[in-house]
Amino acid sequence: EAGVVQSPRYKIIEKKQPVAFWCNPISGHNTLYWYRQNLGQGPELLIRYENEEAVDDSQLPKDRFSAERLKGVDSTLKIQPAELGDSAVYLCASSSQGPHRNNEQFFGPGTRLTVL
Amino acid sequence: GENVEQHPSTLSVQEGDSAVIKCTYSDSASNYFPWYKQELGKRPQLIIDIRSNVGEKKDQRIAVTLNKTAKHFSLHITETQPEDSAVYFCAASKTGGFKTIFGAGTRLFVKA
Numbered sequence: 001e002a003g004v005v006q007s008p009r010y011k012i013i014e015k016k017q018p019v020a021f022w023c024n025p026i027s028g029h030n031t032l033y034w035y036r037q038n039l040g041q042g043p044e045l046l047i048r049y050e051n052e053e054a055v056d057d058s059q060l061p062k063d064r065f066s067a068e069r070l071k072g073v074d075s076t077l078k079i080q081p082a083e084l085g086d087s088a089v090y091l092c093a094s095s096s097q098g099p100h101r102n103n104e105q106f107f108g109p110g111t112r113l114t115v116l
Numbered sequence: 117g118e119n120v121e122q123h124p125s126t127l128s129v130q131e132g133d134s135a136v137i138k139c140t141y142s143d144s145a146s147n148y149f150p151w152y153k154q155e156l157g158k159r160p161q162l163i164i165d166i167r168s169n170v171g172e173k174k175d176q177r178i179a180v181t182l183n184k185t186a187k188h189f190s191l192h193i194t195e196t197q198p199e200d201s202a203v204y205f206c207a208a209s210k211t212g213g214f215k216t217i218f219g220a221g222t223r224l225f226v227k228a
Contacts, residue, residue, distance in 0.1 A: 107152075
């Protein structure tokens with residue numbers, strides 16, 4: 001079984017430029033998460049999708065960040081324009097949620113973003 | 117708001133010794149507590165989890181304990197090996213589709 005796939009693995013851009021990250025979750029997983037992980041810190045949730053619906057985007061900086069999950073499968077996370085402080089690893093995770101299931105999340109390898 | 121505190125931030129042990137990492141959570145409704153291991157440059161991977169209806173769970177050299185009253189849970193690694201060296205994250209969430217809050221992580225060094 002393939003795990004969570006993310007691309008690109010690394011991205012270096014100059015500030016004020018746009019950038020996009022792509023995630024393909026594990027097949028059948030209806031819940032998808034985007035996290036930001038700063039160096040030496042734990043993952044911080046940016047947005048959570050249940051199928052195609054964003055059910056928690058309270059931590060997403062909406063002035064510059066946007067996300068979509070068309071058809072409830074793949075997802076993209078976009079930053080426009082990027083700032084120096086956006087440098088981090090962006091992790092995608094997926095899980096198979098339900099009222100009686102635990103929240104075991106499977107993480108992708110992440111995209112390491114460097115903003116110069 | 118919801119918060120998970122994790123201690124220590126760094127832990128160094130001798131190979132063969134035990135390591136203990138402790139976490140506290142603020143949301144008393146949390147009922148699912150996973151632990152993730154993240155090796156340098158790699159993705160976090162679940163190593164063990166515990167639900168609130170259980171006080172302790174063990175899997176070979178790894179065990180987790182939960183004290184719901186104190187809102188405290190701990191990871192215990194016995195007979196540590198150099199390959200246990202990594203960053204360990206605790207987390208707390210509620211089943212049924214709620215946000216998972218991660219601790220800040222503990223960097224474990226196992227010296228050979």
